[in-house]
Amino acid sequence: MAIITISRQIGSLGTEIAKKLREDLGFNYLDKQSLDEELIQKYGIPEKKVERYDEKKPGFWDTFSSDKDSYIHFVKTAMYKFAQQGNCLIIGRGGQFVFKDLPGALHIRIIAPIALRLERIKKKYNYDDRLADQVLRHSDHDRAGFHKFFFHTNWDNTDLYDLVINTRLLSVEAAVQLIKDALESTGIMEQRVAQESKLADICLSQEVITSIIFMEKIPVQFLEVEALAASGVVTLRGATMTAEDMACCEAVTCKVPGVKEVINEMHYIPATYGTV
Template sequence: MAIITISRELAAMGDETAHELAKLLNYRFVDKLSLEERIKSYGVADRKFEKYDERKPSLFASLSQDRDDYLHYLKTAIFAEAGSGNCVFIGRGAGAVFRNIPGVLSVFLVAPGEIRNERVKSYFHCDDRRARQIIEQSDQNRVGFHRYFFDIDWRSPDNYHLTLNTGYLSPAACAELIKNLLEKLISEEIEIQNLRKLRELILSQRVVHHILYEKEIPIHFLESSSSENAVTLYGVASSQALVEAAVSSAREVPPVADVRSEIQVVQEYSVMP
């Protein structure tokens, strides 16, 4: 199994390239709409998270519980989509979510400023000044989104296997280049590693969801890692009783066989609701 993530500047032909690639490889295409539908299937209104969608949250939003809920459900939806088989993700931080995971190919699409400007003018039917404003705002939002939620530099080539310039390459040409690189980098052995790691990520996410959203145990900054059905919990709790409740709840999630706690106890710890 393989996963391709595509990050893109505004007006760098991201959706067009992702569609071409998915069609060429016969992979599933996963975009904003796909993830929103998946999140809604969990009983969450997508309107609740609009203020976080590929943008840096405001100061107030960054301090709210909605911020943590957004990242939790976004990762849950991304893992669920990936678990359904070979797929191409466009945007939504998927490249950062799957960073350093075997069997994942990350691509960044760019285009020269003047070409982006002309494309935005054509799409939005606006003048040069307005087009530049739209591009600048989009770039700021995407830089802030990736820095805030994933602590990475969105534009850094270190985060990608391949960067392509759609000012000179068509979506079809980009799709062919990505396909060729995929065939050279992703072996059958790596695909098996990818599937194993994805199962671990999904299990870890299910454990977090069960503790926080089903059992409603207040463990702050809760994270989980898993290996061969053994789970380790990380976070901050205000009492040892809450730690024990979290460990007990984690054991309820199949196929968890063993639970280890690295949760720190800090008396009277609290965060803004």
């Protein structure tokens, strides 16, 4: 089982490459439209919130809003659940960071020179020079800001990627072949068992966080959840303002499907204010 994440600059042919790759490999495909539908319909995230944060640089006041925390939590949850379905392509949305430590994941970056990207944008959308330049710079600014805000990482950092493809001279077909060659040569497809186990652990952790923070809304600072899905053992770490809240976290966790044992390593600090 393989997960391919594709990060792309506007005008780099990244979207076209991803669609051709899906056609050739028959992988499941998660892009803006399908992810938005999942967030809105399954997780109940308001459409306005989805549009507000989707690959955009949030405004100053968003730094103090709890909306951003729920948004990125459910984005990650939806992406992890999607990946559990089997071979998949994840387009944008910080996939290279969300799956960075997961076995069987291949992270691709598609780029091109600015001048060539401008020409492609002008041709595709019938824009003049000024409008094409505005669109390109706005897109780069938003995507870089999205990654900086939610993942505290540099979108252009090549350390995040296994393969960076410059389409200055390469066609869509040539780029797709490079990715397929990388998929075969790296042995990504053979890491299925390790990937499935790790994904199961992550998904169980996400479910516990959802129950504690976003459903029961228990005030917890620095919540960390370590889950072993195979055994059903979940370890809780963090701080609460009362012993009752700490006990409530354990009780809520016990009710999450798949949890068989809870190791509570939380502590409470009465003088602590605010929640995370």
